[in-house]
Amino acid sequence: MVMLEQAVEHRPEGESFFDLCRRTLDRRVLVSQAAEARICRLSCSPRELPEIWQWLTRYLDFSFATLVVDEIADGRWSFSYLFYRESSPWVYLEFPLEAPHAVVPSVVGLHKGPAADWHEREVEDLFGVTFEAHPRLGEFILHEDWPEGVNPMRRSFDARHPPVHRDPDPSWQPPTVVEAVGAFAMPIGPVFSDFAESAHFLLETVGEDVIRTIPRLFYKYRGVEKIAERQPVDRALLLAERFSGTSAFAHGLAFCQAVENISGVEVPPRARALRSLFAELERLRHHTAVITGICNSTALAIATSQAALIEEELLRLTCEVAGHRYLFGLVRPGGLYRDLSEQMQERLEKALDGIAARLDQLHASLRYSSSFLDRLEEVGIISTERARSYGLVGPIARASGVPSDLRKLFPYAAYESVDFEVPTAEEGDGYARLRVFFFEAQQSVFTVQAILSALPPGAISAAGFTVRPGAALGAVEAPQGAAFHWLRIGDDGTVARYRTTSPAFTNWHGFHLAAENFAFQDFPIILASFGLSNAECDR
């Protein structure tokens, strides 16, 4: 380990990342370039994973993106840990694994290791691969009535198989750790009294004070990654768009980018510009919905109504200009299905001016409502250190002082040519998140207007596009943060493996950090200030 650290510190000037890897790791690890030096592949053995993980995350400050497990043949897997960092190639840390000795060392205890926690638990649950020394394996995505030893993501498991159940264990108790006089566990959900998504929370309380919260998710697990397998690309796109309806365009775009990266297709400039435009329109709508939720959680009725009015107007505006209120059926591999007519460009430009002004006014009014601020300030705090360690993404991470944004790190669509800011805050509390949502919504308006002012002419879809076999990643900054869609297309042109890591999956993992030691009545506010979608997390 010391050697690896020294190699980073005594780095000769001008040394490329590939040379650094070769110089430091070459004896044990195979280093290779791919995709015009944008990807650095490190092939190692599972034993070396913890050391290289530590080297990448601690000394080189890489962030963990996703863990892709691909079953190439029955009982033979390829593991890829994907890392990214500013102005550096992606790092794919890869090793093969065979069934009888399917044990991988867990990285959870290492630097930035918590970021891989849920990934390891998911792989254990769905593939049946054990992670050595992981503190909490077992029931995760598949709930307690799913029989052990049935791993749905294995090749041998048929996606059309009806659900299998075992008799519930009558002695089952929720896991609790708080032991104090008068301590008890309070369950909330999975069904709520309002129009809310299904999730379950176990609040461990002593009277009014909640010691900690244990979220139990994946009630909405629909096996999207499994049922996408063996489907043609344009059918699998329907799944990519529809597993999370409130960020449909971003996920559809990430999926299409993966297909385009595999097939090496160039998207026309007009399509790239319009993709950014629609993505920002979606972000604006999404953030307004989160703001509505925050106002609602503090029972500020008129502010809720004002924000809800803006949200509905944005839905209507989206429907007018794009044909669908949630931007379904718009993005396709190689471009877009629909163009934006000149009349609609004018309509959009005019409407957005009004909406930006009203959002500003709402923000100003909220800033002067002390009863509202009291509920948000110093509530649900996530420190910068913890946000980094858990690898949190998107507005949640930015409100905790982690400025990461894929639109800046790896500009896709038309983000390279548009000037926009990535707002951040330092406090990491509910109010910081609210401010970030407001500022990002405002930036989205500016971005849409900037794109409209210089919309390139031309085609909206690449001509002569065909799907080729291969594997690639599509990475998009969805409204909630970084979304990674890894796709392998088989020789028959259908999806062989589809892996989506959504920002909600990443951020829900960090939710419990904000929901520790708080007053019971703050729970809905903490929940609303995250604004996370369960559908996006559960898939």
Added chain:
Amino acid sequence: MANWVLQGLRTGIKTSSYPKRPDSSPGISPGRPSSAELGSRAEVEGLVQRCPTGAILAQNGGVAVEHGRCVHCMRCSQTNEGAAAPWDQNYEWAADAPDIPAVVSRLEREFGRSLHIRFLDAGACSACVSEARQLNNPYYNMHRLGFFMTPTPRNADVLLVSGPVSDAMRLPLRKTYDAMPEPKRVLAIGACAISGGVFGPSFAAAGGVSEALPVDVMVPGCPPPPLAILHGLLVLVGRKPAAKLVSLPSDKVIGQS
């Protein structure tokens, strides 16, 4: 100090004229493909082929649309790949579930202005949830029609369900339904809740709510716009006539088209 009351008053009344008068504001509904008698066989076959979920069927020299399967992929509305399907801009989409006579599915008139709703998300993509949530915004304001959310299934008259019924929600769905007193009705919203949509049936989800519970009224759409959900509630209490789940080439499109 922000003067919220003044701001609220300045905003004025925004509420939709529906159900008294049809609402034709732009953008309240994406519309949906409708049945038609088409000229050529090639046009019909082109449309049937472009539909990835099998919602468009060839029938009697035209196309029929099975709305419960339509996931609004909008591919049949594109003109660059052949004839576009005729488009129905209406939003009154709620229909009686197959095999349930209307006499059974309607709640008594007494519920007409005091209907208590329990919402359950059984694995929806959250677009349905978002559209249902819009019913509380000032544009739709379902309270004005006597529709209320209830914090407990014991007080609920209607179970509003979205999603294909993911495996883990099967039990909560059953328990919620069983906890509701008679008379009770089930309203399934969205293509997933009707046919499983793009998700089901599979190892992780059923092919719709009717596999788990007796459904009375279904609102197709992906997602159904707020006014379509409102129409569903109005159909349940007999304040509006129901539409059909399948439109045939011989049907006339209701409303503006």
